[in-house]
Amino acid sequence: ETGVTQTPRHLVMGMTNKKSLKCEQHLGHNAMYWYKQSAKKPLELMFVYSLEERVENNSVPSRFSPECPNSSHLFLHLHTLQPEDSALYLCASSQEWGIAKNIQYFGAGTRLSVL
């Protein structure tokens, strides 16, 4: 089983829909991350959770709402998205947050298309 699993792999939604992205890590890590990967742009860190507490929110619009019910699961709830939100959303985990030598392990991502 892969270390970080994301579902669904692909998602198409209308601007008025509500959907959720799910991430699960089987590595026993304490930190989890959401990134947005848009074409021709560097990966953008969206949120970081450490021990189920949100420790970073990089000016992400409120139409993205993260949830971390336990250290193994991370969700990204989506509501009234815009077409420019279409992107690959990557989840990652690491042993701890705030340690420079941390290695982040990534899932395969959810390819989101907003119509």
Add this chain to the structure above:
Amino acid sequence: AQSVTQPDIHITVSEGASLELRCNYSYGATPYLFWYVQSPGQGLQLLLKYFSGDTLVQGIKGFEAEFKRSQSSFNLRKPSVHWSDAAEYFCAVVRGNTGKLIFGQGTTLQVKP
């Protein structure tokens, strides 16, 4: 502020040829540096990392990278490229002591038969 530049957006090499992907970083202190690879439809996989010590680091899949402080570079190399190496490659530096990764824009590698 820390930043990472990958000057080459797209590179094409022939199978069996050598490869060098460039990465330049901007950071005052000793950086912690990473190279990740993203195959089509996949997430990012760590190829190698540099924290300290020997400036030539070995990674998986036959890749290596050399840290050159004087040039603020951390270029990725492979002596003989295989078709399966076609992917997107990302260089990253850790921001301060936060653990936050700052990524470059990526280099897409195409391998010709």
